[in-house]
Amino acid sequence: MAPKSTFATSTAKPPCSVSTLFFSFTLICTLSISLFFLFNTTHQSKTSSHPSLMSQNAPQPLNNSIKVYIADLPRSLNYGLLDKYWSFNGDSRLGNDADREIRSTLLSKKLKFPPYPENPLIKQYSAEYWIMGDLMTPEEFRIGSFARRVFDANDADVVFVPFFATVSAELQLGVAKGVFRKKVGNEDYERQREVVDFIKGTEEWKRSGGRDHVFVLTDPVAMWHVRAEIAPAILLVVDFGGWYRLDSKASNSSSSDMIQHTQVSLLKDVIVPYTHLLPRLHLSKNQKRQTLLYFKGAKHRHRGGLVREKLWDLLVNEPGVIMEEGFPNATGREQSIKGMRTSEFCLHPAGDTPTSCRLFDAIQSLCIPVIISDDIELPFEGMVDYSEFSIFVAVSDALQPSWLVGHLRSFSREQKDRFRQNVARVQPIFEYDNGYPGGIGPIPLDGAVNQIWKKVYQKLPMIKEAIVREKRKPPGVSVPLRCHCT
Numbered sequence: 001m002a003p004k005s006t007f008a009t010s011t012a013k014p015p016c017s018v019s020t021l022f023f024s025f026t027l028i029c030t031l032s033i034s035l036f037f038l039f040n041t042t043h044q045s046k047t048s049s050h051p052s053l054m055s056q057n058a059p060q061p062l063n064n065s066i067k068v069y070i071a072d073l074p075r076s077l078n079y080g081l082l083d084k085y086w087s088f089n090g091d092s093r094l095g096n097d098a099d100r101e102i103r104s105t106l107l108s109k110k111l112k113f114p115p116y117p118e119n120p121l122i123k124q125y126s127a128e129y130w131i132m133g134d135l136m137t138p139e140e141f142r143i144g145s146f147a148r149r150v151f152d153a154n155d156a157d158v159v160f161v162p163f164f165a166t167v168s169a170e171l172q173l174g175v176a177k178g179v180f181r182k183k184v185g186n187e188d189y190e191r192q193r194e195v196v197d198f199i200k201g202t203e204e205w206k207r208s209g210g211r212d213h214v215f216v217l218t219d220p221v222a223m224w225h226v227r228a229e230i231a232p233a234i235l236l237v238v239d240f241g242g243w244y245r246l247d248s249k250a251s252n253s254s255s256s257d258m259i260q261h262t263q264v265s266l267l268k269d270v271i272v273p274y275t276h277l278l279p280r281l282h283l284s285k286n287q288k289r290q291t292l293l294y295f296k297g298a299k300h301r302h303r304g305g306l307v308r309e310k311l312w313d314l315l316v317n318e319p320g321v322i323m324e325e326g327f328p329n330a331t332g333r334e335q336s337i338k339g340m341r342t343s344e345f346c347l348h349p350a351g352d353t354p355t356s357c358r359l360f361d362a363i364q365s366l367c368i369p370v371i372i373s374d375d376i377e378l379p380f381e382g383m384v385d386y387s388e389f390s391i392f393v394a395v396s397d398a399l400q401p402s403w404l405v406g407h408l409r410s411f412s413r414e415q416k417d418r419f420r421q422n423v424a425r426v427q428p429i430f431e432y433d434n435g436y437p438g439g440i441g442p443i444p445l446d447g448a449v450n451q452i453w454k455k456v457y458q459k460l461p462m463i464k465e466a467i468v469r470e471k472r473k474p475p476g477v478s479v480p481l482r483c484h485c486t
Contacts (some may be wrong), residue, residue, distance in 0.1 A: 032478040040162065065148040065456045069156035071199060071213075072133055073163060077191060078132060082114040088174070120327065124357040125166040125218035127236065127448070130432040132162055133439025134449050144445040147453040153204045157460055158234065159213045163195045164413065165222035173221075183225065194227045194235045200229070211268070214456065218272065220353055231263035234456060234463065236272045239377050240264050241353025267462055270455045273379045273430045273448050274357035275356025278337055280364045280431075283424040287341075292320035292408060294343035294367065295360060296336050297351070299325060307395050311372065311404075315347075317436045318405050337351075340365035344416055345391065345408055347397075349373060360430050363389075368419045372398045380451050382458075384429060389422035441474045 086106050095124060098118035106114065113136070116122075116129040134142065135149050142149075150156050167354055171181050179185045188344070200206050205213065206275070213233040220241065224228065267484035299312045316323045326332040340346055346356075346362035350373035362369045369390040378386055386392075398404050411419075431447045433439075443449050 010081065021057070046138045065146055066453050066460070067150045067155055067157045068135060068147045068214075068453075069150050069153045069163050069204070071159055071202070071204070071422050073195065077168075077195060078128075078162045078164045079113060079166045081121065081171065081191075082116065083110075085117060085167060086114055088171075094446055111438065113440050117153060117170075120168050120357075122166060122222065123278060124274045125222075125238070126432060127218045127272050127452070128164050128216040128438050130434070130443070130449050131160070131216060131236075131452065133166075133434070133436075133441075134443045134484070135160060135162075137440050137442070139441055142372040143442060145443060145453075146451070146457070156204075157212070158456060158463075159204050161195065161199060161213055161215050161233075163191075163215070163223075165192075165215070165217055166219035168192070169219050169221050169224070176388060180221070181224070184223075189225050192223050192398070195223075196226045196229050201345055209470050210472075211463050211466050216470070218270075218274070224476075227263060232466075234459060235264060236452065237264065237269060238272060239353050239355045241355070241375070263294050263383040268459055268466075270452060270459070271379045272452050273432075274355075274360050275432050276364045276430060277357055278333070278361040278364055280339065280427055281341055281366050283366065283421065285421065286366050289342050289367075291322055291339070291343040293318075293324045293345045293370065294324075294339045294341055295346055295347035295349075295357075296324040296326055298327075299323075307372065307399070308351060310399055311347070311349050314401060315404070316397065318402075321405065336361065337365070340367040343367050345370045350375070350395075363423055363430060364427055366420050366423050369403075372404075375417065377399045379448075380429065380455060383451065383455065384426060387395040389419050389426060391419075 076226045078291060086103055089103075102115060111134070116126045134145055135147065137145075139149065168188045169180075172186060174264075175187075176185070180188065182191045199213065200210070210230065210232045211234075213230075214236065215223065215233050216232055217235065218235045220236050220238070229480065259407070293315070295312075295315075297308075299309055312323055321361045324335070324339065326335070340362055344367070346358070346360045346365070346367035346369055348362065348369050348371045354373045354376040357379070359369055359371070370393060371386075371390055372393050372395055374395050393404060393407070397407075428444060428446045429448065429451055431444050432449060434441050434443045434447075436442075
């Protein structure tokens, strides 16, 4: 899967004089790009290393890169899935208005790197696309990328598995949701099976037991049928909420069908940000905020999200509080933008899982997050100090009548301004989009992709130790998955 530059020129040999001019032009452009990124690297490193936000004790890389080998999966399991997505007319789940417009422009085109869906149900999980896009970008344009792609697995620190698991799952849910939890007639399961069978048959997997392989599983239902088989790997997930148990109805109350908590751990896995759905508001554009607290989302949720319904009933009639049903899709996007940009605080209660893209929409909107989710895990902890720009409230306190509103009103104007300034400083850290077609091009230097690879880099000593421990075990003896940690 060697990359081919989207910036490539014709291979036909021009006349000598044209060749000389072309060479000179290319040299000038290359030097300009190099100077641009050198400047930006220096500039962004200064702005992103604010001592109160970025941990001074976070492990620092020794060689400023992590070496990544891309497993040789067929295109049908990544960009080919996007071809499949864009070829559909779509149903209520896949038929987002923004995507219909994109489909109409792609009908006559065959792109090597198609765009990712704008449908918010899918876009929020787009980490797989941007990570892959960075790795597929020609090396000369990857100035500043923390991950260095290698083409010999023996030279790699980790093996990246290029499966667009979210797109695969959402295709199945959009076309035939009824068979999603089944194996027969389930194309997503067939793709999962193809990925796992291929990967487990490679020498790289056999050598490490899969512990140095990286899977992107941002959608809570991604690779749902094969999770136990890839449990030893490094999993990039948005939280651990979808891993602990299945709905009792789906599992028939059988513990053997439940996802075991030992399959995920902060010791080996990485929490990554959702992709924000709302545009970034720069601090210089911030205006006076009239509303105290804002929330837009579904009132009724399951499992840990039951607290949301209780909070709703407590807050809906409070002065200065806006509670709205809905999702920032095509029809509710402008309403969400206005609500978050005109509110001091944005509520972030647990839903079906402990977190959601709502948190990152709030950050991009300079709305101070109020996090009410006792089991939440957050991206880049140890690298970012969330307490400097977010309010954390225990569920037990939040459910006391009038307590939360009183607590938020107790913050002074100076305190809120300081929180908002800190929110502005961390906005770039949660940005995936590099602004290039197909995601092929230089990435934001302090953006989410680089932060993810830095976090994976921190895991390497523990991963290597686990591989060595496995090798010393006598035949027939397995190493238990001890993933308990706090």
